[in-house]
Amino acid sequence: MFNKLLIANRSEIAVRVNRTAQALGYRTVAVFSDADRDAPHVRMADEAVRVGPAPAGESYLNIEAILEAARLTGADAVHPGYGFLSENAAFVSACAEHGITFIGPPAHAMELMGSKRRSKEAMAEAGVPTVPGFQSAETDPSPWQKAADGIGYPVMIKASAGGGGRGMRLVHEPDKLADELARARSEAESAFGDGELILEKAIVRPRHIEIQVFADQQGHAIHLGERDCSVQRRHQKVVEEAPSPFVDESMRQAMGDAAVKAAQACGYVGAGTVEFIVDEARNFYFLEMNTRLQVEHPVTEMVTGLDLVALQLRIAAGEPLPLVQDEVRICGHAIEVRLYAEDPAQSYMPQTGPVHSWIPPEGDGIRVDHGISAGMRVTPHYDPMIAKVVASGPDRGMARRRLIRALEDTVLLGVTHNAWFLSRVLAHETFAAGEATTAFLDTEFRDDPSLKPIQATATELAVAALVLYRNEIKADYADRGGWSNSLPSACPMLLNDGHTGTWVRLRDHGSEACITVGDQEHRLVAEDHRDGVLSLSADGVRRACQYQLVDHSLYCHLSGRTLALQDATHAPARRADEQGSGEVRATMDGAVIEVGVAEGDAVQAGQTLAVLEAMKMEHPLKADRDGTISDIRVSAGDQVRNRQVLMTVFVAESPHSKENAE
Template identity: 45%
Template sequence: MSNFEKILIANRGEIAVRIMKTAQRMGFATVAVFSDADRHSPHVKFADEAFYIGSSEPSQSYLNIDKILTAAQETGADAIHPGYGFLSENPLFAKACAEHRITFIGPAADAIELMGSKRLSKLAVMEADVPCIPGYEGEDQSDRALLKAAEAMGYPIMIKASAGGGGRGMRCVEHADDMPSMLSLARSESLNAFGSDELILEKAIQQPRHIEFQIFADAQGNYLHLGERECSIQRRHQKIIEEAPSPALTQELREAMGQAAIRVAKSCQYLGAGTVEFLLDKNGDFYFLEMNTRLQVEHPVTEMIYGVDLVEWQLLVAQNQALPLLQEDLIATGHAIEARLYAEDPDNNFMPQTGSILDYAIPEIDGCRVDTGIETNSVISPFYDPMLGKWIAYGQSRQEATRKLKQLLNKTTTLGITSNQNFLHSILSTPAFEDGATTTDFLEKVSLQSENKEKTVELLAIGCLLKSPEQHPSTSSIPAIRKWTFQGTLFESHISWRHEGTEVTVIKNEETHRFSFEQIERQNNHCNYLLNNIRSKITFKVINEAIYLQSGAFQICLEDMTMRPANTQADIDSATMVAPMDASVIDILVNEGDLVEKGQPIAIIEAMKMEHVIKAGQNGTVQGLSISKGQQVKRQQLIASLVI
């Protein structure tokens, strides 16, 4: 640790921009690194300098230690901030920085290595008198040993990748019959994601809360915590909404968990920013989950309630300076909530989405903050995490923060790509969220679909009108009929333009919906209108035969099929397997000529840190296996077909 002048940020997207803002405010020069996919990304433009490090595949760029170090040497950067993800928790990277006399803005390699292993870290914190979930952390990693341990523990249990997090390599197993296949999947995912197939087992705690504590330590021996963040609302074991403080903690429990977090940090002689994660059960008992030896995605909510800049603290500690405050100086006020906006389809198992941002606009709302790394015309590629950014709101109360965050989501435009924007808004609107009933099974317990049906049909009607060529007002009773697709489903619109206004009928799934429409003002990509006498406004963009629309946080895309010839075959036949997204082929599980059964895995593909299993649509014989391991495939590209 020493003084430095120029910081290379070994990351991309929103976290790279966020780190640069603080570094530049403190007078440091900044260097961005970029791959082919990120050549024109905002983080590249924001930096003082930028250095090209290779092709879009993370292994050839952001995960390549030699290329990152070369970039630092070529640009004269004497410090590296790893952000989160990529190399941030790689002890070899921290060691390599030290060997090249470059300050690594993070903890020592030994602490990263210890806490990077769920197995070894759990053993270490148990010695520090920190409560842990009962489980198996043994060196014997054979299936036989793991199956035996699971049987002794009793189901349900959690399988976890020892070397990583973020939900990858993690499986919940309810029954013994499923254990062998779940072990195989967890090993494969862990090996692909972290380079290690070491696993641990833990007894599954039913309906827990996910509570984490922000800790900090300096070279002078000061340790402190900055309270908790509740991160219980998750999909695929990955957080989507975080808040501080937790609505569930008493001051007594907060103090007990905070002191346990500090004991975890002391157990590995920690330095810098870190996060200790716990599970809190319904009885108020808490258990160590893991320690993340880096800045967390959700750090802004802590910054907002404590009025601090955690990146600034990281840079101070990295220069051997003492922490600006001590534990007794820290006072939290108000409430902050963060929502992670992802390019994914909540209606399709949160499948990652790729494409271009056609229109992007963020409103200015008092007490709100958006950390983002995209702009209009940004391309969302399949190579990286699908997170578009973080939308954060602060209020004097939890209710005020919730209102502001809903308003922020409602007024943000992210047109052109399917995202979870409305899904997030729907979560914040549920009585369960308002009551603070946010356990990790929140999304399993709460229905978010009912309110969307009516809004969807309204937007379909508006889209049909805005995309259809307007006719002269007529008293004719014969409407213009057009055919459309929405989410792969055909529907019709019947539109009549009359002197007294426009009438549109949407016929979808044998249901008929009628609307009266009056266009008040239409300018560029915005339209103010009356629909059934209710005034609203919408943002839209027409690209060829498709029209993208956004009203508040709600988005849809529909395509005009009127002039296309009828297709005699379904878009995706059950005997044809196609890639649901741009992805890389991880494994092929069948051979040409194999007999397969409906539901049998055919191949495994990966995109945006998510593995997806391609399964047979019905019984048949494999033919036309058109992919190879390691190949990049495009969305809707043929994987294989079956002879029935």
């Protein structure tokens, strides 16, 4: 038995675990780094303990600091959430040594399933279907080449010790295998401290289907149906739904039986997820087992009516499962999307920045799990996922429509995010038809406008001009020379959406404004204006615009999209052919994992010079002008700070330029 639960995690999953634990009567303890001192998960818990500075390795991954927090507060149980220490067998053992109940599986099951090679061997022995493949500790490429020839191309290289796309390479041609093996091994060692690899037959256009399993300490195990997680980018999930539109009842039963068999084969206890890859002929193969709660667990909760965290706590306390397999019911449909601080137009690059405004959507069947609040900052120290938006309904069509509407109603101003991209994914005809595979984003969806820089429409620019005028310009317009004793004169404004500058001209007629954008004139009437919301009629259509003004930058949410615009009216002009400064700076705090140039090398604008690892992803750093590399200040392995200068692209002054100067 236990009475006080320490939640060894942060953000939305810490909030979610805390909610159920307190509802069940447990006292809760939050842990936090310096970056999360005032975060919602800290404020919600009964007690909170600082465990270190912002970097995860010095705080949330610090086993000694977590155990000391438990000792200080008298916590006798630990819930790890997901990520961080959730699949760390050493942490499980350390909890046991200190008499602390770990809410999860035993260390031996975690160790087995933490190795793709060992778990695959165990599953094959238990009769669970596995993908044809090869595994070896051999680093010489010859046996790998022979195995790949026997399996048949394409083949997939995977890191045995990890996931999330790290150490993963798809190889189509034999002459590329040796190089990709070396790169995958290096990346796996860097990410997981273990360079062991496995080789598998690559399944073309597969589905990613996973089964939620639960096992108690009495030896009983059940499954709670499947989740379809096929929509992915960079081998990371974007959309998850339950049940899968691809799985029929006979397939569900077969996959469920295989998942339960997998759990029993490793002596599993608690919540786990058995992941399968499924080919076009509906053949399914064991992929891996995640020995923790999944990010996407809410969709299973919404279609089964079960609280999975409550089940975890009951099992950890020694109680048997409260139901048997025949009592599990799947009702309706649920879909979840991951709201990330990222820019889909820049290859999904993670973003950092402030949260000026956060208004999560509400409505029938809508659930939002989050751990942010207005006034916070999204930092570079952790995963860029900031919320999960979930919708359910009696059928898939209603759940999908509700989720699109919820995303369009999500107001997150400040940091760049992917809400519009997500709504476009859900609205795409391939997804709507239930036909999206893991190749969907790179094939059918690759030309979608949400993957290109957002450019403001004429209507959006007109609304933005009115907001800026009413808030920042009107009071001092006379100082701009705009006063007239006759008809209202036009106020010129240059609005920049980050990619294009557009001149607009606004005439204020009191209750009505006429705004010209290009050759289009728009008539706007402000109906109501307060607390960062402008309700207006634009060309006869009433709508609302939520906004925040920060240092002449306008963040606004209008018609389901979020825009960031700058009033560049008085900004100094730049030549169209003007190049950058030549300084190559870190885009965020992180580690330099590759420096691809040497001093004296000639480079061109847009060329990748180094690669930075931050927020669990790699970020190429590119030259902003042609020139020669000089003053390299870092090497692979160095930790760097945001905006730190790493090297310079030098442009030699030509003799002709010197003569002109003289």
